[in-house]
Amino acid sequence: MEVVFAITSGVLYATGLYLMLRRRLAQIIIGIGLLSNGTNLLIFAAGGLTRSNPPVVSEATGQLQVPYADPVPQALILTAIVIGFGVIAFSLVLAHRVHQSLGTDDVDDIGTEARR
Amino acid sequence: MLSFLVLSPFVLAPVAAYVGGRWPSQVRWLALWPAGLALLAEHLLRTQVAVGGPITTALPWAAPLGLTLQFHADGLALVFALMITVIGALVVWYASAYLAGHRDLPRLLTALFLFMGAMLGVALSDNLFALFVFWELTGFTSYLLIGFEHDDAAARRAAMQAFVLTGAGGLALLAGATLLVQATGTTALSEMARAGDLASHPVYVWAVVLFFAAAFTKSAQVPFHFWLPGAMAAPTPISAYLHSATMVKAGVYLLARMTPVLGGTDLWSNTLLVVGGTTMVVGAWRAVQETDLKRVLAYTTVAALGALVLMIGIGTQGAAVAAIVYMIAHASYKGSLFMVVGAIDHETGTRDVTRLGGLRQKMPLTALAAALAAASMVGLPFFFGFFGKELFYEAGWTSARAPGLLLGVSVAASALMGVAALTAGVGPFVGRLSEVGERAHEAPRAMWTGPLSLAGAGVIFALAPGIINGPIGLAAAGITGAYQDVHIVLWHGFTPVLGFSALTLLLVAGLYSQRHRLRQLRPASVGSDRIFWGPLRALERVSEAVSPALYRGSIRGYVLVLIVATGGLLAAALLVGGGAPVPRGGLVPPRAFELVMVTVICVAALAAARATSSMRAVLALGTVGYGVALLFVTYGAPDLAMTQFSVETLTVVIFVLVFRMFGSFDHLSSRLVRLRDAIVAGVVGAVISALVLFVGTADEPSRLADFFAEAAPTLGHGRNVVNVILVDFRAFDTMGEITVLAVAAIGVHALLRIGAQERRNS
Known part of the structure; x- marks a missing residue:
């Protein structure tokens, strides 16, 4: 499954980067979205994959049920997901405004439009 | 008390700026502060160090890094501190008149006091790393002060040159300090001397070379001597202070300080003798060929620094005493002569010796100061410079290495320096009054009191040497490591050294009468200056060529560069540093439904990349997100899955909110560009796959x-x-x-x- 995760993460990176190299703002933002998903998978796999119990202490025993998943990468990813959402939400609205004011969402045109 | 001595100038720096801006006419009273510090240093020297040995205080700074502001005052450090504060006070006093009404006076005062604190830090630091910090601070403030007239391109150039050279030397000092600290296990200079025999340690040679690099750049030794004449772009009081009396002596001071730790070997002594001797001769020779009075003095400073390095290279008790006496004498006459030249420049508007003459009628007090200082520099009896020169000759004469040669070059260099002294201290004042001097007046009081008292001190020390025997002995002990009583006297019989002193005076008289011919002997410039700027220009040309290629003004271009660079670095790290990962015992076998999920994710991602309609792209992104969330569920991370589900839903909602802007995703770039981007993205994606495989399967x-x-x-x-x-x-x-x-x-x-x-x- 590590191999499968690796390939998936690579595909998300490749498609994300490809989209980030496009000229349309909307495509760039979608690319960022794919890239953050790929990064989350990367961190997740780096922590070591185990098909195991969630790291939650059982009420009955007061202990974690072994084997349990590593909580550290999970905490990191949780932060990353939320921040990634913030970034996408803000850049989407920003792109929307750019489109409204300048009438274009082509990054190569934005400079010329803004100077007008 | 020691901490106060070092740190109070830093506190005073902003105060000085305020005073300079608010009450520019009262700036001269700021000189009282360094004067008070001088009294404090003198008090510590007489009542504590002379009686009970060195004193130490420590302020905590960054203890976990081994950094403490530990100050250690022995005779050497306090004599140096005395020079810094006494001349500092006179320079502030002098500058208040020299730069009266200058709009940037506050800036100058701030840098001046910062420099004073940094310099005291260099003198008194015991912690080698703290010394490095103060050392670099002197270089930085020197940069600000050389470039004070920043409208002038030559000043900026000179400031840059001094900063690059001494800054590079500072880095060498840091490297050398690190080596020494590792070799001796202590950061305290005072303990390193006791650390035992370093000469046989494997890092010894490197440490010595690095410390030499630091000292030689700071003290303008050949081949790094060329920045010092350039530094004359600074206002004259600054030249008098930094570039003759104090900062350039920091290199000499460092060598003196390190002698008990690193000295005594052939490498140490021979290098110092050769470098110091060469610098002395080159500096003295160039001095007699200049006509700009400041450059004349700058080159004699180079020569004097060479002489000091030479004396440290000789390394005997006699040479140590000679070095201290020479250093004090030099500070007194050279500081004084610089201020005199400043006064001449201030009154006549020129420093060109060929256009000056007869000023003694117009500026009698300045002329008196100049005459006293020049007499000391030439080495007339009854002046302190005489002691410096006599002891210098004696140290060369009794050296274990090449005494004849040392004495020969010393006499030659001293004679040339004597000629330069007459050029600067006598030439402008004698003969017929020249045209530029006709409207000259005596300089303002603050501008002749400084040089007169400095030069006068030289006379007092010469007539009553008993008053400084004690401090000189204590300072010399800092170099040799063992205290011996010192008795310098004016007359010690008919010795060979006296003969050489007399010979020097004859040579000075003879050469001075031929000074015009000497000036014409000026050789073609060796071009250290060109060698310095050449590589810097080449560097600029490279960046001029590279920058436009990298910065094309297209954001996508930057993204591409970043992606390629990051991917390349990652790939290099994996290929070079990676090696094969040690797999954990058994990988997790995939299950059928997981494979289906992953396939869905990959297909959706590709669909998002290829989508020609915005709706399709947004839906594909959503699919990827939900798919990843499902993977989280399977691998024991329900929290992640829940967050991902809600975030994914919200993202799609926001996309829909601003949906109006999305038209169709028809292609804006050409097919070729798309192909290039696809290849780059694909390769970097593959690198990421390899990375995940590597870290995900490592047994850590x-x-x-x-x-x-x-x-x-x-x-x-x-x-x-x-x-x-x-x-x-x-x-x-x-x-x-x-x-x-x-x-x-x-x-x-x-x-x-x-x-x-x-x-x-x-």
């Missing part, structure tokens, strides 16, 4: 997992370990995250409102 057990599992219920009082980490162990982090989200939300709200308003208005 997590130690944190067990800690958090243990601590979450006991310390965090929560059962969900991930939540406890977020809201407890990393609570500040999470608070920052919430803040970021809040800021983003405010931004979104504001942007949407602006849009709505615009629509309403139009």
